[in-house]
Amino acid sequence: xNLTLKIWRQxxxxxxxxxxxxxxxxxxxxxxxxxxxxxxxxQLNNKGEEPVAFDHDCREGICGSCSLQINGxxxxxxxxxxxxQLHMRTFKDGDTIFIEPFRAKAFPVIKDLVVDRSSFDxxxxxxxxxxxxxSGNTIDANAIPVKKxxxxxxxxxxxxxxxxxxxxxxxxASAMLFVSAKVSQFALLPQGRVEATDRVMNMVRQMDEEGxxxxxxxxxxxxxxxxxxxxxxxxxxxxxYLSASLKG
Amino acid sequence: xATLDSKTPEGHISQKWTNHKNKINLVNPANKRNIDVIVVGxxxxxxxxxxxxxxxxxxxxxxxxxxxxxxxxxIAAQGGINAAxxxxxxxxxxxxLFYDTVKxxxxxxxxxxxxxxxxxxxNIIDQCVAQGVPFAxxxxxxxDNRSFGGVLVSRTFYAKGQTGQQLLLGAYSAMNRQIxxxxxxxxxxxxxxxxxIVDGKARGIIARNLVTxxxxxxxxxxxxxxxxxxxxxxxxSTNAMGSNVTAAWKIHKKGAxxxxxxxxxxxxxCIPVSGDHQSKLTLMxxxxxxxxxxxxxxxxxxxxxxxxxxxxxxxxxxxxxxYYLERRYPSFGNLVPRDVASRAAKExxxxxxxxxxxxxxxxxxxxxxxxxxxxxxxxVKHLDENDAQLVKKLGTEVVANKYGNLFQMYEKIVDQNxxxxxxxxxxxxxYTMGGIWVDYNLMTTIExxxxxxxxxxxxxxxxxLGASALMQGLADGYFVLPYTIGHYLANDIRTGKISTDxxxxxxxxxxxxxxxxxxxxxxxxxxxxxxxxxxGKIMWDKVGMARNExxxxxxxxxxxxxxDEFYSDVRVPGTANGLNQELEKATTCC
Ligand SMILES: Cc1cc2nc3c(=O)[nH]c(=O)nc-3n(C[C@H](O)[C@H](O)[C@H](O)COP(=O)(O)OP(=O)(O)OC[C@H]3O[C@@H](n4cnc5c(N)ncnc54)[C@H](O)[C@@H]3O)c2cc1C
Ligand code: SF4
Ligand code: FES
Numbered sequence: 015x016n017l018t019l020k021i022w023r024q025x026x027x028x029x030x031x032x033x034x035x036x037x038x039x040x041x042x043x044x045x046x047x048x049x050x051x052x053x054x055x056x057q058l059n060n061k062g063e064e065p066v067a068f069d070h071d072c073r074e075g076i077c078g079s080c081s082l083q084i085n086g087x088x089x090x091x092x093x094x095x096x097x098x099q100l101h102m103r104t105f106k107d108g109d110t111i112f113i114e115p116f117r118a119k120a121f122p123v124i125k126d127l128v129v130d131r132s133s134f135d136x137x138x139x140x141x142x143x144x145x146x147x148x149s150g151n152t153i154d155a156n157a158i159p160v161k162k163x164x165x166x167x168x169x170x171x172x173x174x175x176x177x178x179x180x181x182x183x184x185x186x187a188s189a190m191l192f193v194s195a196k197v198s199q200f201a202l203l204p205q206g207r208v209e210a211t212d213r214v215m216n217m218v219r220q221m222d223e224e225g226x227x228x229x230x231x232x233x234x235x236x237x238x239x240x241x242x243x244x245x246x247x248x249x250x251x252x253x254x255y256l257s258a259s260l261k262g
Numbered sequence: 263x264a265t266l267d268s269k270t271p272e273g274h275i276s277q278k279w280t281n282h283k284n285k286i287n288l289v290n291p292a293n294k295r296n297i298d299v300i301v302v303g304x305x306x307x308x309x310x311x312x313x314x315x316x317x318x319x320x321x322x323x324x325x326x327x328x329x330x331x332x333x334x335x336x337i338a339a340q341g342g343i344n345a346a347x348x349x350x351x352x353x354x355x356x357x358x359l360f361y362d363t364v365k366x367x368x369x370x371x372x373x374x375x376x377x378x379x380x381x382x383x384x385n386i387i388d389q390c391v392a393q394g395v396p397f398a399x400x401x402x403x404x405x406d407n408r409s410f411g412g413v414l415v416s417r418t419f420y421a422k423g424q425t426g427q428q429l430l431l432g433a434y435s436a437m438n439r440q441i442x443x444x445x446x447x448x449x450x451x452x453x454x455x456x457x458x459i460v461d462g463k464a465r466g467i468i469a470r471n472l473v474t475x476x477x478x479x480x481x482x483x484x485x486x487x488x489x490x491x492x493x494x495x496x497x498x499s500t501n502a503m504g505s506n507v508t509a510a511w512k513i514h515k516k517g518a519x520x521x522x523x524x525x526x527x528x529x530x531x532c533i534p535v536s537g538d539h540q541s542k543l544t545l546m547x548x549x550x551x552x553x554x555x556x557x558x559x560x561x562x563x564x565x566x567x568x569x570x571x572x573x574x575x576x577x578x579x580x581x582x583x584x585y586y587l588e589r590r591y592p593s594f595g596n597l598v599p600r601d602v603a604s605r606a607a608k609e610x611x612x613x614x615x616x617x618x619x620x621x622x623x624x625x626x627x628x629x630x631x632x633x634x635x636x637x638x639x640x641x642v643k644h645l646d647e648n649d650a651q652l653v654k655k656l657g658t659e660v661v662a663n664k665y666g667n668l669f670q671m672y673e674k675i676v677d678q679n680x681x682x683x684x685x686x687x688x689x690x691x692x693y694t695m696g697g698i699w700v701d702y703n704l705m706t707t708i709e710x711x712x713x714x715x716x717x718x719x720x721x722x723x724x725x726x727l728g729a730s731a732l733m734q735g736l737a738d739g740y741f742v743l744p745y746t747i748g749h750y751l752a753n754d755i756r757t758g759k760i761s762t763d764x765x766x767x768x769x770x771x772x773x774x775x776x777x778x779x780x781x782x783x784x785x786x787x788x789x790x791x792x793x794x795x796x797x798g799k800i801m802w803d804k805v806g807m808a809r810n811e812x813x814x815x816x817x818x819x820x821x822x823x824x825x826d827e828f829y830s831d832v833r834v835p836g837t838a839n840g841l842n843q844e845l846e847k848a849t850t851c852c
Contacts, residue, residue, distance in 0.1 A: 026841075042537060044677070049539045049540060065844060072337065076337050125841040135448075148313055148314045152388045155388045156404050175427075
């Protein structure tokens, strides 16, 4: 296939960026989207131009590094996959593809398609843990039975890969889906209940400080989330927050 | 030259760790506040070590090249983690886990280390559950187990196909708690480019800030490497793209010994390469070999016709298929050990029987399993077992239940439906058993420099059993290193801060600077990937699954020539002052 790519190029955080057009030919439908970008980069490099910077690592949908806004959608047109799992057979010969970084005030661009998502880490520093020392001298693992239903729900919430697609999809750039996934994982487990109040207050406070927007329940985040993290988690976090505020 | 002293404690193997812990020096909590430790790598090994060291009171500086510790390569592990809990009451014990691991490693592991690993394995599960890691559970609310290849008990704990992710996020949460308290200073998007040795002791590192390009000096009283394996020297592997061996290589050049680099695990069931454009391979879980039958066409002309797309595998009659594992190893059949299955696939493909465009793929066929399960279900449900369509439908359901997510992953990548046509698989580089040599305390041959997780060599001998790498990473990081390192650091309580103005830091920094300058100024004609691919090809062809003296000697000459060519003809575009992914690739190659 022959394609036209319209790619966001930006030298660094302080320089203004712009869309630049590239033609790429002989793209095989078996290629992954990132294989295609590798091919473009090899060609640019061979022409003495600077390759396009983008984040990636595992290339199998689990590390959450890859983060491209493709034709206006985080991780592109397919559902329940990350950018690195998208294959070129989704596109047609002659297509024009827009490739941009995830956009949000709390995710400043570092270069080209690479953004700084350390705001996500800082929200986790504020409370995304259970305060137990790693001595190994805790109680036997089977001393705390957990209902399978709750354990499964906690697992589903815990599969969030921290990619930020939910934020990029949201017109308010809200991080509610991401934060609620962690709050829910722990809220559903007896081990996590002990600190539930402090956790939700601290994580929400940090989320607001980082400049993420408010949630207006549009649900765009759930649709674009590659791991199918459910809006149910946001509802659970809202309940947790309300009851924590009443106590607080 | 350093002498190799494993420092294995005296006594019966089952007593060594206890005795050792009772004897080693401790650092009192007030003194720990005056001691800095650098941990490079935040995978299962580095992440858990950083968290525990900080909890104990040391000042930790942790480094990773990703944008967050949560993205380390450990995140991709699928199957599970072993522990001798004996929750299933099937006769498991510390000794049995120890024995299985040593036997699985072809008796090449250091037994004292493996025994300790088996001993602390149960603590890992307790620890992770307390941290909120959502392992799979049974309806009664207790933890579930599965069994893995090569063992007779069910001791593998898992979280669907995402065990590595859940364990890493557990270690990440423990780190986050310490980062929040200011006990860990986290350096994301930083790459260690050299080790600094002062008076024979590891006292710091030189790192490049990948965002600003700044070359930074960081000092500490000890340096711990949890930087992963060297699988990516083969270019194509199941490892993450960023996984690289720079850190281990740099300390090797500074005097740390490397052990067993020849032991690379090549996993038989990976999705084959589809063309030259590919840079990364995907693992298909080993569990598929329980039900899939492996075959290639029996006749060369059929293999050729299949490669050219003129013939479909489903058109081939039974007698025209060669179920070569069943033929050669009637008692094990498709369940031969990983290394045997891998070598046999390569042998068939080298002989011209490969079945995809590149000629490097064999079939893994579920048609027989679908039939078998379908008939069984028809009988159980009192339906007509001669109704071919019904049998296929019922059988497909059973297979989908067991392997649905893997089949889906396969279909996304290959665009073929594995329920209708056999899967194609080929062996790929997966894990490296060899690594930096360490003693019982996990110290390398450089004083004060430690190696943990996949980066070291000691626990898996010549072959690693499934579900044991995650166990080793967390054992090293949570329960071994944080204590053994105290024995060494006890001598440093009065040392005071290590100054980064020491001439050793300056020299190391200058070396790194001149290397980067050389790369930027080389302005040659070929990209870094070009060299990496060629290196991978030499490694795969001559240092891969089958090796001989001639090939190995050729590889040495070819790699030396490639190295010279790299230094004279590589091209790194852009500048060194800022994010430059091509430069990152280049620095990991030299
Ligand atoms: C697809 C796949 C599936 C697997 N499944 C299983 C399984 O089911 N069970 C099992 O037991 N094992 C499994 N393994 C093996 C296991 O995942 C790894 O061996 C293990 O996770 C390695 O952990 P680690 O902490 O040693 O290193 P890694 O997780 O590789 O972490 C390395 C860290 O070092 C950092 N780093 C490296 N170099 C530098 C540098 N120069 N400067 C700064 N930072 C650096 C990286 O940023 C990273 O944080 C699997 C492996 C693969 C590839
Ligand atoms: S909630 Fe979904 S979209 Fe948001 S960070 Fe997690 S995985 Fe990504
Ligand atoms: S590169 Fe890891 S999720 Fe895409």
